[in-house]
Amino acid sequence: MAEMKTIEPARRGWRGKIDIPGDKSISHRSVMFAGLGDTPVHIRNFLHAADCLSTVGVMRALGVNVEFLNENELIVTGRGFHGLTEPLSVLDAGNSGTTLRLMMGLLAPQSFLSVFSGDASLTRRPMGRVLLPLSEMGACIYGRNNNNNLPLTIIPAGEMLHGIHYNSPVASAQVKSAILLAGLYADAPTTVTEPYTSRDHTEQMLAGFGVHLERTGASVTVFPVAEGGYRAPAEITVPGDISSAAYFLVAGSIIADSRLLLRNVGINPTRTGILDVLMEMGAHIIVQNERTSGGERVADITVETAALRGVSFGAEIMPRLIDEIPIIAVAALFAEGDTVITGAGELRVKETDRLHAIATEFQKLAPGSIEEREDGLVIHGQAKMQRAQVSSCGDHRMAMSLAVLGAAAKGVIIEKPDSVNISYPTFFSEMERF
Numbered sequence: 325m326a327e328m329k330t331i332e333p334a335r336r337g338w339r340g341k342i343d344i345p346g347d348k349s350i351s352h353r354s355v356m357f358a359g360l361g362d363t364p365v366h367i368r369n370f371l372h373a374a375d376c377l378s379t380v381g382v383m384r385a386l387g388v389n390v391e392f393l394n395e396n397e398l399i400v401t402g403r404g405f406h407g408l409t410e411p412l413s414v415l416d417a418g419n420s421g422t423t424l425r426l427m428m429g430l431l432a433p434q435s436f437l438s439v440f441s442g443d444a445s446l447t448r449r450p451m452g453r454v455l456l457p458l459s460e461m462g463a464c465i466y467g468r469n470n471n472n473n474l475p476l477t478i479i480p481a482g483e484m485l486h487g488i489h490y491n492s493p494v495a496s497a498q499v500k501s502a503i504l505l506a507g508l509y510a511d512a513p514t515t516v517t518e519p520y521t522s523r524d525h526t527e528q529m530l531a532g533f534g535v536h537l538e539r540t541g542a543s544v545t546v547f548p549v550a551e552g553g554y555r556a557p558a559e560i561t562v563p564g565d566i567s568s569a570a571y572f573l574v575a576g577s578i579i580a581d582s583r584l585l586l587r588n589v590g591i592n593p594t595r596t597g598i599l600d601v602l603m604e605m606g607a608h609i610i611v612q613n614e615r616t617s618g619g620e621r622v623a624d625i626t627v628e629t630a631a632l633r634g635v636s637f638g639a640e641i642m643p644r645l646i647d648e649i650p651i652i653a654v655a656a657l658f659a660e661g662d663t664v665i666t667g668a669g670e671l672r673v674k675e676t677d678r679l680h681a682i683a684t685e686f687q688k689l690a691p692g693s694i695e696e697r698e699d700g701l702v703i704h705g706q707a708k709m710q711r712a713q714v715s716s717c718g719d720h721r722m723a724m725s726l727a728v729l730g731a732a733a734k735g736v737i738i739e740k741p742d743s744v745n746i747s748y749p750t751f752f753s754e755m756e757r758f
């Protein structure tokens with residue numbers, strides 16, 4: 325475990341090719357959904373990072389066989405759609421909100437007991453948003469702090485869960501997915517309506533397992549799985565993670581004389597808000613060689629240094645770039661003019677309170693340049709930079725954003741840099757090639 329990571333200012337432009345590692349959201353889902361089948365699923369380009377390994381650990385504890393052929397390739401063999409078995413001990417979701425929230429939906433309909441724990445960050449995050457709709461379906465889930473926090477206990481409901489129509493107050497793929505997964509086992513169709521459509525990897529992948537889903541606008545309905553109706557595909561190839569590519573999209577834009585080719589990036593439209601915002605800021609980005617991989621759109625993306633300008637965006641686009649606000653804030657510090665971000669209150673309940681973390685830690689490098697608002701940020705561009713020691717706050721996306729900021733400015737010393745292992749273990753070695 326490294327205590328600190330020092331990043332020196334880039335001495336030259338970043339030029340070259342980067343193979344973007346597998347998508348975190350899709351990697352989680354591939355193991356979970358394959359684990360409900362009864363035939364082996366060969367998963368390729370799996371993201372070998374701490375969060376996805378939390379999902380592997382949980383699925384193994386539920387009786388699913390997971391065999392790694394190498395770090396990024398595995399064979400998952402379930403025991404059938406009703407084949408999960410009672411875990412012998414507490415299930416550890418680690419730092420992973422996706423593991424915990426999606427598994428709550430999968431375990432609520434089961435006829436055995438399960439108990440969840442997680443790390444300090446996950447223990448602070450709200451779970452009532454998932455527990456509430458699942459309880460409406462008839463699930464019995466109990467948690468600390470008025471049923472809002474870990475540890476959580478899931479008790480057999482004693483009868484089938486009921487299909488519901490849930491109007492979610494938040495646009496959250498984790499909430500939506502938990503309800504849809506519980507709905508697979510319910511007595512009637514289940515519909516989730518969101519304020520704005522969140523990432524739809526659950527829907528896309530479940531369709532590949534033979535599940536019947538229907539989408540209308542920001543609503544999606546899942547139909548309960550009939551006998552023999554769940555059929556695992558032989559293979560899933562996970563596309564590269566646009567949320568990991570985002571650090572290089574911004575680095576390539578703001579570090580002088582850069583030109584990067586990012587290979588195999590997932591461009592599912594529910595995830596490409598970062599491309600829209602950067603292009604509106606004036607970034608030089610070319611999306612090429614579009615193709616399909618594992619039911620998802622992928623492409624290669626070229627980015628070159630460009631003069632950026634400030635932009636304003638809000639709630640509507642937020643679900644499409646929810647994890648990219650820290651790195652967009654880095655781009656904004658180098659842009660001409662102000663960037664105004666609203667409708668971003670969800671960032672306060674991520675791995676850390678990201679609005680506060682950005683305002684506090686980024687300003688150690690760019691004093692006086694960021695105003696923290698209740699549901700967003702105002703970032704003053706062309707900030708005057710200095711070198712400083714900062715903290716990732718134990719948040720992987722803060723660590724990577726601070727590293728790019730330091731490289732593009734006067735350098736940085738980052739505390740708790742190992743948090744990058746949550747989603748991009750090779751991030752520092754990748755950036756140190758330049």
Ligand code: S3P
Pocket residue numbers: 348349350422495496497498499501522523646647670
């Ligand atoms: C995720 C959904 C998002 C995102 C998280 C991964 C997923 O969370 O922030 O990193 O895999 O479904 P919310 O849906 O709760 O916003």
